[in-house]
Structure formats: C-alpha cells, structure tokens
Amino acid sequence: xxxxxxPMREVHVWxxxxxxxxxxxxxxxxxxxxxxxxxxxxxxxxxxxxxxxxYWFGTVRxxxxxxxxxxxxxxxxxxxxxxxxNEFSRWYNFIPLKKCQWKEIMDVIKVDILQVKHKQIxxxxxxxxxxxxxxxxxxxxxxxxLTGFGMYSAMSSSFLPKMFAWIVPFLGGDMSVRQLxxxxxxxxxxxxxxxxxxxxxxxxxxxxxxxxxxIGGWKFIEEDVVERHNNETEDCPKTTK
Amino acid sequence: MENKxxxxxxxxxxxGISRKDFLKFCASMAVLLGIENSGVxxxxxxxxxxxxxxxxxxxxxxxxxxxxxxxxxxxxIVANIVLDKISLDYxxxxxxxxxxxxxxxxxxxxxxxPGEYIVMVEGSIPTENEAYCCIGGRxxxxxxxxxxxxxxxxVAWGNCASAGCVQAASPNPTGAQPVHKVISGKPIIxxxxxPPIADVMAGIVVHLLxxxxxxxxxxxxxxxxFYSRRVHDTCYRRANFDAGLFVESFDDEGAKRGYCLYKxxxxxxxxxxxxxxxxWNDGISYPIQSGHPCIGCSEAGFWDNGPxxxxxxxxxxxxxxxxxxxxxxxLGVATAAGIAAHAIVTNVRKHKEITNAPETAxxxxxxxxx
Numbered sequence: 001x002x003x004x005x006x007p008m009r010e011v012h013v014w015x016x017x018x019x020x021x022x023x024x025x026x027x028x029x030x031x032x033x034x035x036x037x038x039x040x041x042x043x044x045x046x047x048x049x050x051x052x053x054x055y056w057f058g059t060v061r062x063x064x065x066x067x068x069x070x071x072x073x074x075x076x077x078x079x080x081x082x083x084x085x086n087e088f089s090r091w092y093n094f095i096p097l098k099k100c101q102w103k104e105i106m107d108v109i110k111v112d113i114l115q116v117k118h119k120q121i122x123x124x125x126x127x128x129x130x131x132x133x134x135x136x137x138x139x140x141x142x143x144x145x146l147t148g149f150g151m152y153s154a155m156s157s158s159f160l161p162k163m164f165a166w167i168v169p170f171l172g173g174d175m176s177v178r179q180l181x182x183x184x185x186x187x188x189x190x191x192x193x194x195x196x197x198x199x200x201x202x203x204x205x206x207x208x209x210x211x212x213x214x215i216g217g218w219k220f221i222e223e224d225v226v227e228r229h230n231n232e233t234e235d236c237p238k239t240t241k
Numbered sequence: 242m243e244n245k246x247x248x249x250x251x252x253x254x255x256x257g258i259s260r261k262d263f264l265k266f267c268a269s270m271a272v273l274l275g276i277e278n279s280g281v282x283x284x285x286x287x288x289x290x291x292x293x294x295x296x297x298x299x300x301x302x303x304x305x306x307x308x309x310x311x312x313x314x315x316x317x318i319v320a321n322i323v324l325d326k327i328s329l330d331y332x333x334x335x336x337x338x339x340x341x342x343x344x345x346x347x348x349x350x351x352x353x354x355p356g357e358y359i360v361m362v363e364g365s366i367p368t369e370n371e372a373y374c375c376i377g378g379r380x381x382x383x384x385x386x387x388x389x390x391x392x393x394x395x396v397a398w399g400n401c402a403s404a405g406c407v408q409a410a411s412p413n414p415t416g417a418q419p420v421h422k423v424i425s426g427k428p429i430i431x432x433x434x435x436p437p438i439a440d441v442m443a444g445i446v447v448h449l450l451x452x453x454x455x456x457x458x459x460x461x462x463x464x465x466x467f468y469s470r471r472v473h474d475t476c477y478r479r480a481n482f483d484a485g486l487f488v489e490s491f492d493d494e495g496a497k498r499g500y501c502l503y504k505x506x507x508x509x510x511x512x513x514x515x516x517x518x519x520x521w522n523d524g525i526s527y528p529i530q531s532g533h534p535c536i537g538c539s540e541a542g543f544w545d546n547g548p549x550x551x552x553x554x555x556x557x558x559x560x561x562x563x564x565x566x567x568x569x570x571x572l573g574v575a576t577a578a579g580i581a582a583h584a585i586v587t588n589v590r591k592h593k594e595i596t597n598a599p600e601t602a603x604x605x606x607x608x609x610x611x
Binding site: 045049051194201 | 461483489498504542
C-alpha cells in the first residue's frame with residue numbers, strides 16, 4: 001500500500017452560495033445548450049401527422065426560456081456575491097488589474113498549459129488564469145443574456161426581456177442577433193470541455209481535492225502555502241483579511 | 242391655379258369613384274393602420290378636406306419594384322393616390338415630363354411648399370463614388386440632400402432606401418448607403434421590404450395625410466403598425482413549428498401537408514413584416530403560403546445573411562456553406578485533440594514526479610518561487 005503523510009490544511013474556499021451558483025449554472029448551461037442546439041437545428045422526429053396532436057418543439061423552446069430566466073437570475077446573484085462573498089469569490093480575483101496576477105497567468109501557462117516549468121501554483125482559490133477565463137465567460141454570459149432576451153422581447157410583454165430589446169436594432173436586426181447567440185453557444189460548449197478536463201488535470205496533479213471542493217467547499221492546501229497566504233502583506237494583497 | 246389644391250376626395254369623385262367606395266377605402270385604411278372605429282371619421286375628413294400631399298419621389302439605385310408594388314395595391318383608390326394624387330409632382334418612372342421639364346417639376350415643388358412636401362425615396366445612395374448614380378448631371382447624394390433640407394419628412398421605400406438591400410450587400414462596390422446614413426435631422430420612415438406591401442405603402446401615405454405627423458416608429462424607424470410583429474408570429478403554419486413538424490425537402494410529404502418551412506431556411510422568425518396578415522396581391526397569398534420560405538427581405542443585410550435556404554447564415558471568410566455549427570464542431574474536435582495531447586504530455590512528464598513524491602514532511606519543492 002502506498003501512503004504518505006503530508007502537512008496539509010483544510011481551507012473553506014467555496015461558500016455554499018458559490019457552490020449552489022456553480023451547479024445551477026452547470027445545469028442551466030447544459031439544458032440551454034442542448035435545447036438551444038435543437039432549436040437551431042431541429043431533428044425530424046415525427047411526420048405524417050397533424051400539428052394538433054403534439055407540441056414537442058414548443059416544449060423544447062419553453063424549457064429553453066425557463067432555463068434562460070434561471071440562468072440569468074443565477075448570474076445576477078453571482079455578480080452580487082462577487083461583492084459580498086469571501087476573498088476567493090470577490091470580483092477582484094477575476095479581473096487581472098495587478099501585476100502579480102499577470103505574473104501568475106504567465107506562470108500557469110508555463111507550468112500547466114505548456115508544462116515547461118515545474119513548480120506549484122500557490123493560489124488557494126482560482127489561479128489567475130482560470131479567474132481571467134471565468135471573467136471572459138461572464139462577458140459571454142452577459143452577451144448571451146443580451147442576445148437571448150433581445151430575441152425573446154419580440155414575443156413578450158414582460159419588463160425583463162423588454163430591457164434587452166435595444167440589442168436588436170443595435171446589431172441591425174434579429175438575423176445578426178440570432179447568429180451571435182448561436183456562435184456564443186459554441187463558446188459555452190468549448191469552455192465546458194476544457195473546464196471539465198482541467199478539473200481532472202488539477203485533481204490529478206495537485207491532489208488538493210479540487211473536484212470535491214465544488215461539492216463540499218473545502219480544499220486541501222499545503223501548510224506552507226496557507227502560512228504564506230496568511231502572512232502575505234506586499235505583493236499580491238488579494239485578501240482584505 | 243395653384244391657390245387651391247383639390248383634396249383626395251374631390252379628385253376621386255371627379256374620377257368617378259363613388260362615395261361608397263371612398264368610404265370603404267377609408268375604413269380599410271383605418272383597419273390597416275390599427276386605428277379604432279371612431280378614427281375612420283378622421284380619415285374621411287382628412288381625405289375630404291386636406292389638399293393633396295406635395296410629394297417628390299426619387300429613384301436612385303433600385304429596381305423600381307417598390308413603385309411596381311405600389312401601383313398594384315388592391316384598392317383602386319390606392320392606385321389613384323400614386324398615379325394621380327401624390328406623386329405626379331415628380332416621379333421619374335411614372336411622370337409624363339422628361340428632361341428639363343421634369344427637373345423643373347420637383348424644383349417647383351421645393352420652392353412652392355418648403356417644409357410641407359414629403360420626399361419619398363426608392364433606392365440606395367452610392368457614396369464610394371457619387372457618380373455611380375447621377376440624374377440630370379447631379380449625383381443622387383446631392384439631389385437627396387438638397388431635397389431633404391426643406392422636406393417635412395422623408396419616406397424611405399423598401400430595403401434599398403432603408404438598409405441598402407442588394408447594392409449594399411458585400412462587397413458593396415458602390416458604397417451604397419440607405420437614406421438614414423446620408424441625411425440627418427429629418428424624420429425618416431423606413432418602409433421595409435423588397436418591395437414593401439402595397440397596402441402598407443398606401444397606409445403610410447394615408448397616415449401622413451390624416452394625422453399630419455409621422456406614424457409611430459420602432460427603433461429601426463419602421464412604422465409599428467406594420468412592422469412590430471414577426472412573420473413567424475403571424476404565420477398560419479406556426480402550429481407546425483410548435484409541433485415540431487418540418488418540411489425536410491421541397492418535395493416531401495411534409496411540404497405537401499404544409500408543414501413549417503423553418504428547416505428550409507425560413508427567415509420568418511427573424512423578420513418583421515405584415516406578410517402573414519395583409520398578404521400580397523389583394524390578399525391572395527404570400528411566400529410561405531405558396532410553399533416557399535421567407536427570405537427576410539424586410540430585414541437589413543438579408544442578402545449577406547444567406548444562403549436563403551439555410552436558416553442560420555453562413556460565416557463569411559469560410560466559404561458559402563460554412564455555418565457556425567461546422568466551425569464550432571471543428572473547434573470542438575481541435576479542443577478534444579489538444580486535451581488528448583495535453584493529457585499524454587501530463588502523464589509522461591508528471592507521472593514519475595507524482596509517484597516519487599516524498600512520502601513525508603514537506604511537499605514537492607515549490608517554495609522558492611512565487
């Protein structure tokens with residue numbers, strides 16, 4: 001039996017609201033991509049019948065719209081939590097405005113992507129590259145909400161979709177809005193593929209329990225990393241302690 | 242002679258149109274415009290009393306299909322409006338005058354009714370080189386700018402004048418621009434379509450005349466009465482869409498049964514127009530009713546958002562047949578390949594490092610950097 005004792009500390013990284021956000025988001029994105037793809041490219045599952053007898057395409061669209069509302073409010077909540085949550089979920093993690101964040105981005109590229117350098121990335125929450133990628137996905141989320149509700153506004157009189165109606169004339173008409181909405185869907189799919197792979201990768205390489213951290217909220221972090229994080233004053237004051 | 246312009250009704254009466262037909266026309270216009278019952282009287286009164294609208298109708302880079310559509314309007318009075326009442330001041334295609342006499346006609350209107358006349362435009366305006374469209378030795382841009390300066394409003398007929406249509410399609414060799422890109426500071430009504438529905442055009446004219454102001458417009462300056470709903474939302478085949486019954490090819494059983502044309506490239510879901518309600522040629526039919534998908538002719542850039550028989554546009558620079566889905570799938574495969582390569586490298590390079598990790602005490606040597 002191979003076993004070892006390594007000085008590790010358990011750190012509560014992801015609070016319950018963050019974890020809930022993550023899984024609701026994952027569910028919504030999955031449902032939205034599947035239903036969205038069907039709406040964009042409907043399959044021929046029935047013919048030779050009359051429209052009176054079925055409503056499956058309408059149901060697919062209904063599921064898409066309901067998920068979209070859930071996705072949107074979930075996203076709004078996460079934005080709020082970026083100002084209310086703990087240090088790992090705060091907004092400043094996601095926008096690389098500090099030099100040290102850019103340094104870590106370069107490090108992560110060398111260490112984890114190109115694998116030309118061997119060292120450990122210290123970040124306890126997301127590393128700076130991951131955070132930045134999440135920031136880009138947030139922008140895509142926003143664009144997807146804008147284009148989606150923009151198209152939806154034509155068939156709704158409720159105030160929320162109406163707030164997005166301006167995007168249609170801004171992009172010159174529904175045609176371009178729908179095209180953009182469809183292209184962005186692929187952004188979600190590509191992100192999901194890479195995201196899931198990288199979770200496996202980090203769990204395998206770093207053995208910090210990153211996969212289960214999104215379920216339980218706790219991560220195993222090396223003692224010296226935690227020490228340094230707690231004593232950190234200069235360089236990258238990510239925390240407000 | 243020019244002291245009193247005859248009203249629409251007076252002119253119609255002198256043309257032998259009965260009072261009954263006149264009232265029927267007023268009622269049908271009220272219905273088209275979505276005016277309540279009591280508003281019919283307003284239309285009747287306006288057409289009875291108000292002098293005819295001074296109109297200058299320009300043809301720039303276009304095919305005259307808007308005029309063709311207009312003169313085929315279902316009601317005889319509509320044809321009357323265009324042929325005899327509003328447009329004879331200046332309408333290149335239909336006017337009797339030619340040459341200098343024609344030029345004089347519209348200059349006379351501009352001089353006589355400053356701030357009152359309406360400029361109606363068919364066609365786009367070249368800006369790459371203004372010489373691409375010249376009339377009487379002057380460019381379309383010069384003519385339009387001059388005429389619009391003292392106009393009450395500008396009506397942009399059709400997709401050319403509203404969005405550039407085929408002339409503005411990539412690569413747009415003449416630098417064709419719609420009216421709203423060339424002039425500013427004037428109310429512009431974009432009456433979209435290639436061509437617009439005749440009854441819609443007549444409705445706009447009646448509205449201008451009755452209420453002395455431009456109709457309510459949407460964000461793209463299209464009259465809300467006619468362009469606030471998608472062809473899709475008023476389509477009689479809509480039930481088949483919701484039921485997931487689609488035509489898969491033009492000669493299949495679904496096509497015979499009148500299933501939804503969505504998969505044949507129908508642009509109904511992204512097109513705002515009244516085709517499904519007012520229809521064409523005296524309300525006989527419209528493209529979808531005749532078994533052909535909507536091509537989205539009342540939307541900006543519908544030529545570039547082709548092909549017509551593919552409902553999501555192709556992506557420029559990747560060939561005609563390339564869609565977002567093909568590119569997305571390609572990127573997906575590339576990503577998967579990249580992940581596979583990365584996973585292999587990870588195992589080759591790091592497997593040893595992980596299995597040989599120290600069994601006690603400090604972890605992998607990492608404290609020097611960062």
